[in-house]
Structures are given as structure tokens and as C-alpha cells.
Amino acid sequence: xxxxxxxxxxxxxxxxxxxxxxxxxxxxxxxxxxxxxxxxxxxxxxxxxxxxxxxxxxxxxxxxxxxxxxxxxxxxxxxxxxxxxxxxxxxxxxxxxxxxxxxxxxxxxxxxxxxxxxxxxxxxxxxxxxxxxxxxxxxxxxxxxxxxxxxxxxxxxxxxxxxxxxxxxxxxxxxxxxxxxxxxxxxxxxxxxxxxxxxxxxxxxxxxxxxxxxxxxxxxxxxxxxxxxxxxxxxxxxxxxxxxxxxxxxxxxxxxxxxxxxxxxxxxxxxxxxxxxxxxxxxxxxxxxxxxxxxxxxxx
Numbered sequence: 552x553x554x555x556x557x558x559x560x561x562x563x564x565x566x567x568x569x570x571x572x573x574x575x576x577x578x579x580x581x582x583x584x585x586x587x588x589x590x591x592x593x594x595x596x597x598x599x600x601x602x603x604x605x606x607x608x609x610x611x612x613x614x615x616x617x618x619x620x621x622x623x624x625x626x627x628x629x630x631x632x633x634x635x636x637x638x639x640x641x642x643x644x645x646x647x648x649x650x651x652x653x654x655x656x657x658x659x660x661x662x663x664x665x666x667x668x669x670x671x672x673x674x675x676x677x678x679x680x681x682x683x684x685x686x687x688x689x690x691x692x693x694x695x696x697x698x699x700x701x702x703x704x705x706x707x708x709x710x711x712x713x714x715x716x717x718x719x720x721x722x723x724x725x726x727x728x729x730x731x732x733x734x735x736x737x738x739x740x741x742x743x744x745x746x747x748x749x750x751x752x753x754x755x756x757x758x759x760x761x762x763x764x765x766x767x768x769x770x771x772x773x774x775x776x777x778x779x780x781x782x783x784x785x786x787x788x789x790x791x792x793x794x795x796x797x798x799x800x801x802x803x804x805x806x807x808x809x810x811x812x813x814x815x816x817x818x819x820x821x822x823x824x825x826x827x828x829x830x831x832x833x834x835x836x837x838x839x840x841x842x843x844x845x846x847x848x849x850x851x
Contacts, residue, residue: 574609581606600646608639611673623680631672638665664710671703678744688747695743698736770814772802 584602587593612632619628641662649655678695681688709716720729773784776793783800785791791800807815809823815830822829 574613577605577609581609597646601643604639604642604646608635611635611669614677615673618676618680621680624676627672628676631669631676634665634669634672638662638669641665660710660713664707667703667706667710671699674744675699678747681747691743691747695740695747698740698743702733702736774802776800 581602584593584598588599593599612635615628615631615635619625641658645655645658645662675696678692678699681692705716720726724732770787771784772787773782775781776783776796776798778798779793779796781793781795783791783793785800785802788803789801791802792798793800809815809826809828809830813823813826815823818824818830820830
């Protein structure tokens with residue numbers, strides 16, 4: 552049985568045993584701090600606040616790592632992880648260095664703006680990650696992304712220019728109307744975020760094209776188990792096991808993929824069906840057809 556590092560995809564953060572153990576350890580510490588606070592063993596609110604900040608940062612980091620692990624927006628998600636922990640670090644500093652944020656309003660505003668950027672990076676990445684298309688799917692995806700981007704931009708604007716933001720709200724909307732618009736936008740964005748995977752399933756994307764909605768399909772490989780000799784079939788670059796003797800097996804090779812992550816194995820068209828990029832012939836692998844057996848010699 553393979554006892555090596557846990558490897559499940561394309562990103563070392565989500566596929567690394569130390570990273571996953573560190574994630575679980577951080578969550579455990581946060582839970583312990585919360586229980587100690589509830590039991591009045593820890594009475595300082597800063598411990599509880601620090602635990603909450605770390606827990607949220609761990610969760611957002613893991614979500615971003617999963618998106619990258621599925622082959623989507625790796626550079627974007629790495630940047631999102633860095634921004635998440637920058638915001639978490641600043642919140643922890645504010646919690647421990649000052650008792651009141653009244654005298655540190657610029658630092659508070661800057662930290663709030665960085666937090667909005669961090670949340671937008673992760674949530675927008677998850678929203679745009681599915682590869683599936685279709686009118687309904689695209690409408691849900693891009694309407695959700697547009698609302699997220701608009702309100703993230705307005706939130707950053709409000710933290711940077713409070714007076715100007717208050718003027719815009721009072722002069723163009725009114726406080727009550729603005730709150731209603733904000734609530735309606737949140738409902739629409741949440742509905743679009745939840746509806747997208749349902750629409751993908753209704754469209755039967757995977758059954759039509761064989762392409763997974765998020766990570767994309769992987770090349771399947773047929774081989775004989777090196778332990779028992781039984782017939783095995785597994786996806787490339789993913790953990791598997793022999794169906795007979797349960798030997799842990801992982802077959803790795805570099806799959807031909809477009810820059811957008813679409814699998815190019817057996818592609819007939821000259822361009823990627825996902826992003827439209829031109830694909831050279833060398834990357835469009837073809838299944839090798841075995842040559843017909845040579846005819847037996849005819850004896851007189």
C-alpha cells in the first residue's frame with residue numbers, strides 16, 4: 552500500500568499532506584479557543600477574534616487551493632491565498648495592538664478594503680471555475696460575477712472615500728432604497744452561485760462531452776495490476792486502486808492540455824472548444840490504431 556504524500560490533483564497546497572494537516576491543526580486550535588471562551592476559561596475577546604480570523608482564512612485558502620487543484624486559475628488563486636493571509640494578519644495585528652479601533656481608522660479602512668479584495672478573489676474564482684457553457688449557465692455565472700465585482704468595487708470605494716460614498720448613496724439612491732438594492736443584489740448573487748451547478752447538471756454537460764464541469768476530464772489508462780495481474784482502468788494523474796487486490800496505484804504522465812485547462816486528447820478541431828485558441832497538431836494526441844496482422848504466406 553502506498554504510504555507516500557497525499558496527491559490528488561494539480562496544486563501542491565490542496566494535494567500536500569503537510570498543508571492539509573496544518574489546515575486541520577489551525578481549525579482545531581480555533582475550535583479549542585471557542586470552547587475555552589464559552590467555558591469562561593479564556594475571557595479575553597482577542598483570543599476568540601483571532602481564532603475566528605484564522606478559521607475564516609484557512610477556509611478561504613482551502614477553497615482557493617481546490618480551485619487551483621482542479622486546474623483553474625492557478626496564478627489567480629495563489630494570489631488570492633496571499634491576499635487572504637495579508638488581510639488576516641492585519642486583522643490580528645489590529646486586534647492585539649489596539650483596544651479600540653477609533654484611533655486607528657486609516658488602518659481599519661485599509662484592512663477592510665484588503666478583506667473585500669480577498670473575498671472577491673476567492674468567490675469570483677469559484678464562480679468562474681466551471682468550464683461548462685450554455686445560455687442559462689453563462690447567464691447565472693456572469694450575472695453573479697458582475698454583481699460580486701460591482702459591490703466589491705463599491706465597498707473598496709466606501710472604505711477609501713467614506714464621505715463620497717455617503718454622498719452617492721444619499722443623493723442617488725437614498726438610504727432605504729440603497730439597503731433594498733444591496734439586499735436584492737445579495738439574493739440574486741447567491742441564487743446565481745447556487746443555481747450554476749444545478750444548471751450544469753440539467754444540461755447533462757458531462758454526458759454529452761465527457762468534460763467535467765470543474766476540473767475537466769482526465770485521460771483514462773488501461774493496464775494490468777503489477778501485483779495480481781488483474782485488469783485495471785484509472786484516470787491519469789489521480790489516485791486509484793486495483794479493483795481486485797486494492798493495490799494503491801497512480802499513473803502519471805503529462806496530459807496535452809490547452810492553456811485554459813481543456814484536455815486536448817483526441818481533439819479533431821484545430822482550435823480549443825473551450826477558449827478558441829489554436830491548437831498545434833503535436834498537442835492533439837490521437838489514439839493509435841493497431842496495424843492489421845500481416846496475411847499468412849500462401850504455400851503452393
